[in-house]
Amino acid sequence: MKPLATALILLASPLTAAEIWVTNEKDDTISVIDIDTLDVTRTIPTGERPRGITFSKDFSRVYICASNSDTVQVMDPETGKILHDLPSGEDPEQFVLHPNDRHLYIANEDDAVTTVVDTETRKVIAQINVGIEPEGMAVSPDGKIAITTSETTNMAHWIDTDTRQIVANTLVDARPRHAEFTANGSELWVSSEIGGTITVFDVATHAEKAKLDFAVKGVHPDRVQPVGFEFTEDEKTAFVALGPSNHVAVVNAETYEVEDYILVGRRVWHMAFSPDKSLLFTTNGVSGDVTVIDVAKREAIKTIKVGRFPWGAAFRP
Amino acid sequence: MRQIWQIFLAVLLGAQTAVADIDVPIIYLKQDQDRPPILSNLDTIPDNLGIAGAQLGLAGNLTTGGFLGHSYTLDIRTVPIGGDLVAAAIQALSDSPLLILDTPAADLLTIADLAQAKDALLFNVAAPAQALRNTDCRANLLHTLPSLTMRADALMQFIRFKRWDSLAMVTGAHPGDIAFAEALRSSATKFGLKIATEKSWIFDADMRRNAAQEVPLFTQDLGKYDLLLIADELHDFGRYIAYNTWTPRPVAGSEGLVPTAWAPVVEQWGAAQLQSRFHDQSNRTMHATDYAAWAAIRTLGEAVTRTSTADPVTLRSFILSDKFELAGFKGRPLSYRTWNGQMRQPIPLVTARALVAQAPLPGYLHQRTELDTLGLDAPESGCTAFQ
Numbered sequence: 001m002k003p004l005a006t007a008l009i010l011l012a013s014p015l016t017a018a019e020i021w022v023t024n025e026k027d028d029t030i031s032v033i034d035i036d037t038l039d040v041t042r043t044i045p046t047g048e049r050p051r052g053i054t055f056s057k058d059f060s061r062v063y064i065c066a067s068n069s070d071t072v073q074v075m076d077p078e079t080g081k082i083l084h085d086l087p088s089g090e091d092p093e094q095f096v097l098h099p100n101d102r103h104l105y106i107a108n109e110d111d112a113v114t115t116v117v118d119t120e121t122r123k124v125i126a127q128i129n130v131g132i133e134p135e136g137m138a139v140s141p142d143g144k145i146a147i148t149t150s151e152t153t154n155m156a157h158w159i160d161t162d163t164r165q166i167v168a169n170t171l172v173d174a175r176p177r178h179a180e181f182t183a184n185g186s187e188l189w190v191s192s193e194i195g196g197t198i199t200v201f202d203v204a205t206h207a208e209k210a211k212l213d214f215a216v217k218g219v220h221p222d223r224v225q226p227v228g229f230e231f232t233e234d235e236k237t238a239f240v241a242l243g244p245s246n247h248v249a250v251v252n253a254e255t256y257e258v259e260d261y262i263l264v265g266r267r268v269w270h271m272a273f274s275p276d277k278s279l280l281f282t283t284n285g286v287s288g289d290v291t292v293i294d295v296a297k298r299e300a301i302k303t304i305k306v307g308r309f310p311w312g313a314a315f316r317p
Numbered sequence: 318m319r320q321i322w323q324i325f326l327a328v329l330l331g332a333q334t335a336v337a338d339i340d341v342p343i344i345y346l347k348q349d350q351d352r353p354p355i356l357s358n359l360d361t362i363p364d365n366l367g368i369a370g371a372q373l374g375l376a377g378n379l380t381t382g383g384f385l386g387h388s389y390t391l392d393i394r395t396v397p398i399g400g401d402l403v404a405a406a407i408q409a410l411s412d413s414p415l416l417i418l419d420t421p422a423a424d425l426l427t428i429a430d431l432a433q434a435k436d437a438l439l440f441n442v443a444a445p446a447q448a449l450r451n452t453d454c455r456a457n458l459l460h461t462l463p464s465l466t467m468r469a470d471a472l473m474q475f476i477r478f479k480r481w482d483s484l485a486m487v488t489g490a491h492p493g494d495i496a497f498a499e500a501l502r503s504s505a506t507k508f509g510l511k512i513a514t515e516k517s518w519i520f521d522a523d524m525r526r527n528a529a530q531e532v533p534l535f536t537q538d539l540g541k542y543d544l545l546l547i548a549d550e551l552h553d554f555g556r557y558i559a560y561n562t563w564t565p566r567p568v569a570g571s572e573g574l575v576p577t578a579w580a581p582v583v584e585q586w587g588a589a590q591l592q593s594r595f596h597d598q599s600n601r602t603m604h605a606t607d608y609a610a611w612a613a614i615r616t617l618g619e620a621v622t623r624t625s626t627a628d629p630v631t632l633r634s635f636i637l638s639d640k641f642e643l644a645g646f647k648g649r650p651l652s653y654r655t656w657n658g659q660m661r662q663p664i665p666l667v668t669a670r671a672l673v674a675q676a677p678l679p680g681y682l683h684q685r686t687e688l689d690t691l692g693l694d695a696p697e698s699g700c701t702a703f704q
Contacts, residue, residue, distance in 0.1 A: 109590065110590065110593060110594075112380060131380055131381060131384065132376075132377055132380050132381075132594075133587070133590055151587065151590075151644070152377055152380075152381075152590075152644065153377075153380055153381040153384070154381070154619075154622070154644070155381070155384060157384075166384075169384040169385070171622065171623075173642070174619075174642050174643070174644040174650060175587070175644040193644075194642065194644040194649070194650045195642060195650070196650075220686065220687060222649040222650060222686065222687075222688075223648075223649065244648070
């Protein structure tokens with residue numbers, strides 16, 4: 001049975017090659033990159049100013065923050081057609097899908113609010129007041145805690161997903177941008193763009209456990225600005241986009257030391273792995289392209305032109 | 318249960334972010350000023366210039382403070398022309414040691430030198446004079462508005478970068494024009510440029526009607542130049558010079574390409590967010606003085622957040638330390654110069670519709686931070702009050 005299944009997958013693979021979906025903030029489009037050919041195969045129109053992008057668990061739907069349309073769009077990834085819009089609150093920038101595959105936690109950048117939307121009933125089920133310019137969104141692997149980071153308030157807000165109340169506020173360095181839990185849920189990482197650091201929290205106690213600094217040779221520390229980051233499959237390494245320093249840092253997630261810096265496009269922002277996590281795709285806002293990084297070799301292997309101001313990235317198997 | 322949880326949190330987070338109620342009263346003291354008439358009838362100076370920026374900064378502080386048990390108040394006090402500013406300042410200092418001052422330079426010094434101001438923390442948000450950052454500096458007075466020199470240096474970096482080596486300048490007769498012209502001259506020397514010819518604006522005719530006839534003749538004898546500098550800080554005549562010069566050349570300074578702390582065209586680095594919050598609040602665009610007042614209030618907020626105190630002496634030493642950083646929507650953390658209390662900041666170079674460049678420009682290096690290529694650096698500073 002198993003060889004047959006493998007054969008079927010092999011047969012099917014040319015038709016369903018994995019893809020990276022990239023939102024182009026200033027083009028109102030998504031560029032779809034074929035992971036085998038590393039070319040853009042489709043450009044799909046979206047609402048205004050698309051930024052955050054994420055797929056449902058079964059990849060049958062893709063959610064897109066259309067910030068200036070004040071909505072989250074739900075798209076059929078096969079056809080590229082918008083199925084419907086979700087109420088999102090004003091100016092949705094970034095979001096995270098709860099492990100229940102149903103609730104979207106949305107940062108409303110202009111409104112100092114986190115909105116929780118039920119994707120089935122298409123209704124807003126809660127709005128939580130957070131700090132000014134919320135952006136980074138994360139949810140713990142067990143689904144119990146959602147995090148919103150606020151750029152101007154410089155905090156990570158810890159939200160209990162049952163009560164939908166804030167249970168803690170922890171200060172980080174200036175202008176936090178992105179938050180991620182480690183896969184086992186024990187650590188929360190928060191990047192601070194202007195502070196130039198990543199703060200690692202112990203989730204159980206909310207206490208600060210470590211702080212990561214970055215230093216790119218030949219670039220003033222002020223311009224080394226950590227934004228998006230992702231962990232490798234084994235959780236031993238984190239790749240951190242460093243904004244206008246045009247580099248991605250490779251961080252040892254156990255010792256918190258930076259092991260390498262990889263030169264990529266200009267103002268590197270977010271990133272997504274290929275399904276097997278062998279390739280990493282970074283969105284480079286100012287140069288309008290995507291850099292492909294060979295994860296094992298820690299080398300940039302290709303630059304792919306996409307639309308204007310690529311922002312978010314997500315893979316589709 | 319809730320109480321236990323709070324205690325638990327407080328213990329966990331320790332002193333750094335302990336939940337303690339702190340009240341931070343801030344007073345914005347403004348001296349109304351006469352403004353000489355100018356040719357154009359189009360400009361309106363908002364009555365709440367500066368004040369609106371302070372109010373937006375307060376809103377930011379209140380949000381952050383709400384999560385920490387810190388509350389802020391902003392008390393706006395305006396002294397009319399001819400009013401007793403000193404009495405108002407003494408009263409303000411007896412109500413709070415944290416003052417935002419929107420007054421002429423001479424009044425700033427009078428207030429800073431009051432006995433009641435000895436341990437106060439004062440912010441200058443409206444006076445650009447170089448002397449306040451130099452020999453006239455005061456230890457209790459910080460400056461969020463960039464000096465004329467910082468603005469001039471920003472422009473000269475750009476001009477040098479473009480290799481527009483030969484410059485001419487037209488200067489108005491008001492004290493502000495003369496001071497800016499002086500800053501442009503020193504800055505040109507600093508960056509190895511020369512202002513070959515200069516003329517004073519002497520016309521008293523109405524340029525709205527006849528600029529097209531007068532300006533070509535007026536600029537005919539400026540000789541050969543790459544760019545014409547205009548020192549017209551009141552925005553009286555400068556706007557009529559562009560496109561009417563004898564030789565077709567760009568203009569910069571007070572008009573044309575303008576170095577400024579802030580302008581409605583600044584939108585990168587999240588600035589669009591600040592612009593839209595400001596517009597929602599005040600229904601107008603955000604000016605440099607608004608930005609300076611915003612930055613002063615946010616500086617206090619950031620310092621209170623990180624130190625959990627409203628004590629002005631503690632706040633001042635934190636603000637001047639290398640631990641302080643303010644996210645000011647200009648792409649780099651803002652901090653304060655320890656030798657004269659000036660807030661370091663990038664200076665946008667703007668036209669009416671676009672950001673052309675932002676100083677410091679690439680290639681201007683400094684051993685501490687490139688931001689210190691703008692304005693008075695430590696070795697040149699004649700300020701001793703901060704030592």
